[in-house]
Amino acid sequence: MVLIIDNYDSFTYNLVQYIGEIGLKGDNIAKELIVLRNDKTTLSEIKKLSPDAIVISPGPGRPEDAGISKEIIKKLGSSIPILGVCLGHQCIGEVFGGRIIGADRLMHGKTSEIFHIDSLIFEGLKNPFTATRYHSLIIDPKSIPSCLKLVAWTDQKEIMGVIHKEYPIFGVQFHPESILTLEGKKLLRNFIIPIKCNTPASEVNLGVKKGSRGQGFNEFGEFNELES
Numbered sequence: 001m002v003l004i005i006d007n008y009d010s011f012t013y014n015l016v017q018y019i020g021e022i023g024l025k026g027d028n029i030a031k032e033l034i035v036l037r038n039d040k041t042t043l044s045e046i047k048k049l050s051p052d053a054i055v056i057s058p059g060p061g062r063p064e065d066a067g068i069s070k071e072i073i074k075k076l077g078s079s080i081p082i083l084g085v086c087l088g089h090q091c092i093g094e095v096f097g098g099r100i101i102g103a104d105r106l107m108h109g110k111t112s113e114i115f116h117i118d119s120l121i122f123e124g125l126k127n128p129f130t131a132t133r134y135h136s137l138i139i140d141p142k143s144i145p146s147c148l149k150l151v152a153w154t155d156q157k158e159i160m161g162v163i164h165k166e167y168p169i170f171g172v173q174f175h176p177e178s179i180l181t182l183e184g185k186k187l188l189r190n191f192i193i194p195i196k197c198n199t200p201a202s203e204v205n206l207g208v209k210k211g212s213r214g215q216g217f218n219e220f221g222e223f224n225e226l227e228s
Helices: 011-022 044-047 071-076 089-094 184-190
Strands: 002-006 034-036 053-054 082-085 098-118 129-139 150-153 159-164 169-172 213-217 221-228
Touching: 011 034, 011 129, 011 184, 044 098, 044 184, 053 071, 071 082, 071 089, 071 098, 082 089, 082 150, 089 159, 089 169, 129 159, 150 169
Parallel strands: 002 034, 002 053, 053 082, 082 169
Antiparallel strands: 098 129, 098 150, 150 159, 159 169, 213 221
16 A cells, blocks of 8 residues: 655645556555545554555755654654655655755646666666656755655756655755656656555665766865765
């Protein structure tokens, strides 16, 4: 079962539709979806549901406005695969020690080319690919914690994707559920399909392929060539 945390955003049900379509196309965890508002549930209730994966939706405001979202990442991220989208992505960054800052460019309903390191979550996607963005905040590249790996960015060096180095936690700043994100359904499928019912989080691999190279930020916030 996939649990979607709704941060009071109209795009949440785009995520429900896209992930639901994945569930209709095979025997996978997306056959069952549950949507809960970020202020209408508790951690104990979520644990009782025992989801196979959690998706934290976009939403207005900052991570501190995202209700239970940050607590989910802190308390469940080591045991349940998590995908954070836009605000959900920023929650991931902040939970692990990153700073959320105002972006130099306001991107509301605009598209960008997204570059990425060769990783399983981007399997089969073009490099770069076109994605839709709706945000005015970003993770400060100079504050990326050592436990997170930068895996996607724009030509303006804005962070567009991070993966936790130990846990199956993945965040994207862009909107894979937008119709203008041409490879969005494929990315969501890459998150959902590897996760089997009752699979331990330690066995879920969303990470960077060994030996892959690409441009990105190092641990000092400097933009250069990286190798996994």
